Amino acid sequence: MASGDLKGVIFSGMRPTGMLHLGNYLGALKNWVELQQEYRCIYCVVDIHALTTIEGPTETAAMQPHIRDMVLDWLAAGIDPERTVVFVQSHVPEVMTLHTLLSMVTPLGWLMRVPTFKEKVRQMQETEESVNYGLVGYPVLQTADIILYKGDTVPVGKDQVPHVELAREIVRRFNNRYGDTFPEPQSKLTEDPLIIGLDGHQKMSKSLDNHLELAATPEETARRVSTAFTDPQRVRRDIPGRPEVCNIYSLHKILSPAGEVSAVYDECTTARRGCVDCKRHLAVSINNYLEPFRQRRREYEARPGFVNEVLEDGANRARAVARRTIDEVYQKMGLA
Numbered sequence: 001m002a003s004g005d006l007k008g009v010i011f012s013g014m015r016p017t018g019m020l021h022l023g024n025y026l027g028a029l030k031n032w033v034e035l036q037q038e039y040r041c042i043y044c045v046v047d048i049h050a051l052t053t054i055e056g057p058t059e060t061a062a063m064q065p066h067i068r069d070m071v072l073d074w075l076a077a078g079i080d081p082e083r084t085v086v087f088v089q090s091h092v093p094e095v096m097t098l099h100t101l102l103s104m105v106t107p108l109g110w111l112m113r114v115p116t117f118k119e120k121v122r123q124m125q126e127t128e129e130s131v132n133y134g135l136v137g138y139p140v141l142q143t144a145d146i147i148l149y150k151g152d153t154v155p156v157g158k159d160q161v162p163h164v165e166l167a168r169e170i171v172r173r174f175n176n177r178y179g180d181t182f183p184e185p186q187s188k189l190t191e192d193p194l195i196i197g198l199d200g201h202q203k204m205s206k207s208l209d210n211h212l213e214l215a216a217t218p219e220e221t222a223r224r225v226s227t228a229f230t231d232p233q234r235v236r237r238d239i240p241g242r243p244e245v246c247n248i249y250s251l252h253k254i255l256s257p258a259g260e261v262s263a264v265y266d267e268c269t270t271a272r273r274g275c276v277d278c279k280r281h282l283a284v285s286i287n288n289y290l291e292p293f294r295q296r297r298r299e300y301e302a303r304p305g306f307v308n309e310v311l312e313d314g315a316n317r318a319r320a321v322a323r324r325t326i327d328e329v330y331q332k333m334g335l336a
């Protein structure tokens with residue numbers, strides 16, 4: 001698609017969590033790669049957002065290798081740094097300027113009502129009075145992230161739609177007060193398949209240690225899959241299994257060829273297949289599925305300085321847009 005035919009500007013970000021896992025890939029990254037065909041995409045490592053829950057400089061320094069690992073995963077998955085802008089949030093400090101200016105049009109009540117704010121306060125075992133201001137202002141910074149680059153489309157799962165709605169309200173207020181400046185960002189509802197982890201019942205997540213890293217070796221993948229929970233009623237091999245309650249079967253459905261999936265179902269429900277063999281089979285499917293990704297990742301890893309070059313180029317391109325936006329905002333607000 002020629003650049004003139006693109007549907008709009010997508011902004012999306014991920015916190016620097018290091019190596020990504022299968023849940024991250026199937027839930028978000030795969031979609032990011034596909035969106036490059038139809039949109040101008042801006043993908044950002046949101047390290048300033050991560051500071052809201054970081055205790056000090058040691059943790060901040062520990063983000064650096066995580067940033068590199070995560071960006072390597074993005075590139076290996078198919079994010080094209082020539083077509084797409086890939087950068088680190090803190091490398092374009094204009095976002096903090098816009099965040100401050102947007103804070104002046106955002107009522108505190110809007111922020112305190114955000115369901116994820118209350119949830120975060122609860123998770124951190126804090127009170128609304130004791131949490132840092134950054135956490136309260138998180139949605140304002142998110143809005144600044146999107147509109148600094150005149151992003152008009154944000155890929156989100158259902159639970160994040162209220163965030164984009166809040167961004168629209170902030171933009172509306174700004175535009176009403178200072179004149180049309182920003183497009184109101186729209187949610188692009190994306191399928192967010194729930195990928196359950198190796199424990200068999202919770203969403204795949206690094207913090208729960210129930211994940212499968214994309215860049216793991218085939219042996220490590222097989223070892224971790226072998227620890228996965230299956231149908232709890234199947235305590236002996238001669239008891240027929242229930243694939244519909246088994247996460248190994250759910251993963252086969254996504255990652256194994258269709259013909260093999262029906263064989264898994266038949267052999268499981270007639271006790272002709274044991275869970276150990278079934279998990280070995282799944283590990284082979286996962287390793288086959290991820291081999292092209294892993295091959296590309298090895299190639300990128302072997303190029304010293306490559307990730308830094310991508311991030312530097314991305315920051316330069318992002319900053320050029322960001323400066324123009326800040327100039328325009330200063331003009332509109334009467335600060336210039």
Ligand code: SF4
Nearest residue numbers: 241246248268275278
């Ligand atoms: S045979 Fe496979 S699908 Fe059936 S219960 Fe065991 S692991 Fe699950």
